[in-house]
Amino acid sequence: MAAPRPSSSTRKFLGRLSLPERNFVADALRTETVGGVLLLAAAITALIWANVPALHDSYETVRDFHLGPGSLGLNLPVEHWAADGLLAVFFFVAGIELKRELVAGDLRDRKAALLPVAAALCGMAVPALVYTLTNVLGGGSLAGWAVPTATDIAFALAVLAVIGTSLPSALRAFLLTLAVVDDLFAILIIAVFFTSEIDFVALAGAFVGLVVFWLLVRKGIGGWYVYIPLALVIWGLMYNSGIHATIAGVAMGLMLRCTRHEGEAHSPGEYIEHLVRPLSAGLVVPLFALFSAGIAVSGGAFGEVFTRPETLGVVLGLVVGKAIGIFGGTWLTARFTRASLSEDLSWPDVFAVASLAGIGFTVSLLIGELAFDGDPELTDKVKAAVLTGSLIAATLATVLLKVRNAKYRSLYEAEERDEDLDGIPDIYEQDNPAYHLRMAEIYEHKAAEHRRLAEVAGRASEGDDGPA
Structure with a gap:
């Protein structure tokens, strides 16, 4: 009896990316990895600056220094400029990434998008549930339920860079897609849970500004000298409306066109993202970390991480909730949508990446500040919990990924091999007859060169053995 044919509805999960998608992911992750290393350096600098007795006062002085036009409601401390102003650039890039994923990336196919979206949703819901249960049982505050829901892609990639894991592009793309969806829901x-009072006049002004921005983008009108002043006005109005100002950044990012017209090498969204991403990863996020991660260790913030329900809930949410949520959401979705895992990978690989997603830094710190606004002591302890949970998640993921590193390295080398030196990895050309013809010519050339060298060596040997 013949074996049953595989269902046409079966799809591969974490299979090889298309060449354009692979190139985009490689470029994006290269920038994020450099930014992640700078982010780590900024976080360490902040901890040293805030805890060395001779420097502590200067850290607080700089962090709390006010600047900006008070008449516009923007006379803010440096710490707020970093969180409300600079992070708008970070979320602007996140908005472009999301738009591109929706129109040209993995999320444009609803069936293909179901798995990473479900994984990201479960990866946010389970940590929130873990935090909530921990605080209900421990009698703590439920205000921080959203703190452990976020993943920091730059920090995660910095960990990969430090430990030297040659993660295949499919796993890296899965991590990137998770982070994009994660940013959207964050x-x-x-916007929904941390907005208390709304100034509807300022909000209406911001909305009008966004409409103008959209019309200019749609008509292809103007240059940077038009969009940057308009973006600043929209940001200022959004800040004064009471809604977190970073929402303005993601809204403008979503308005950019990310599909290419005929004759275009890059869409406007791709071009602007290429320009702004290094600024976001290399300057914006590290500066935010510098003024948010400066926790006074001597004040007992780290000492109470495992004793207070609020901080314990954050740690457990990041370490346990993220790993179980993402892995469980992925497995269940694959199980019920007939999506099969790539033959090159196994479910422990998915769990390792899920553990790596437990590194929640930038957005987790931001949400921690919003959730416990008005309680500086608890805010610092929650920040300490974010750092502790991220460190534990990074350590766990490092161990799990190192176990499979030899397999990852062989997959990575196969993806990168380009023996015909045409700039396209050989694995993407194996079904192309022209590729096989070029490879045959290369091998024939190498064989001829080998024969020529052998003949030269033979003649030299005969000359040595002959009479003097």
Whole structure:
């Protein structure tokens, strides 16, 4: 009896990316990795600056220094400029990433998008549930339920860079897609749950500004000298409306066109993202970390991480909730949508990446500040919990990924091999007859060169053995 044919509805999960998608992911992750290393350096600098007795006062002085036009409601401390102003650039890039994923990336196919979206949702819901249960049982505050829901892609990639894991592009793309969806829902959480009072006049002004921005983008009108002043006005109005100002950044990012017209090498969204991403990863996020991660260790913030329900809930949410949520959401979705895992990978690989997603830094710190606004002591302890949970998640992921590093390295080398030196990895050309013809010519050339060298060596040997 013949074996049953595989269902046409079966799809591969974490299979090889298309060449354009692979190139985009490689470029994006290269920038994020450099930014992640700078982020680590900024976080360490902040901890040293805030805890060395001779420097502590200067850290607080700089962090709390006010600047900006008070008449516009923007006379803010440096710490707020970093969180409300600079992070708008970070979320602007996140908005472009999301738009590109929706129109040209993995999320444009609803069936293909179901798995990473479900994984990201479960990866946010389970940590929130873990935090909530921990605080209900421990009698703590439920205000920080959203703190452990976020993943920091730059920090995660910095960990990969430090430990030297040659993670295949499919796993890196999965991590990137998770982070993009994660950022979207983090933005929605900030907008819905951390907005107390709304100034509808300022909000209406911001809305009008966004409409103007959209019309200019749609008509292809103007240059940077038009969009940057308009973006600043929209940001200022959004800040004064009471809604977190980073929402303005993601809204403008979503308005950019990310599909290419005929004759275009890059869409406007791709071009602007290429320009702004290094600024976001290399300057914006590290500066935010510098003024948010400066926790006074001597004040007992780290000492109470495992004793207070609020901080314990954050740690457990990041370490346990993220790993179980993402892995469980992925497995269940694959199970019920007939999506099969790539033959090159196994489910422990998915769990390792899920553990790596437990590194929640930038957005987790931001949500921690919003959730416990008005309680500086608890805010510092929650920040300490974010750092502790991220460190534990990074350590766990490092161990799990190192176990499979030899396999990852062989997959990575196969993806990168380009023996015909045409700039396209050989694995993407194996079905192309022209590729096989070029490879045959290369091998024939190498064989001829080998024969020529052998003949030269033979003649030299005969000359040595002959009479003097």
